[in-house]
Amino acid sequence: MNSGTVKWFNSDKGYGFISNDNGGDDLFxxxxxIASQGFKTLSEGQKVTFDIETDTRNGKLCATNVTIVQPTGARI
Known part of the structure; x- marks a missing residue:
């Protein structure tokens, strides 16, 4: 499992980019x-964990199974 920060996410278009804490290119x-129920969106600056897979359509790396990291002591 990898970790990173949401660089930006456009809820209207349904996509964005994550900056990987391990460096390298930003991930689509x-x-x-996004691993959640209901309306799926992310906010700029959110810390997340994710898996990296290769997009079968274009061969580029992308983030999957994206989960928002809750701050310590946060209520859900």
């Missing part, structure tokens, strides 16, 4: 790669 994230 589609709303379908």
């Amino acid at each position: 994230v589609h709303f379908s790669g």
Whole structure:
């Protein structure tokens, strides 16, 4: 599992990019790669964990199974 920060996410278009804490290029994230129920969106600056897979359509790396990291002591 990797960790990073949401660089930006456009809820209207359903995609954005995550900056990987391990360095390298930013990773594309589609709303379908967000591991949550209901309306799937991310906010700039959120800390997340994710898996990295190769997009079968274009061969580029993308983030999947994206989960928002809750701050210590946060209520859900």
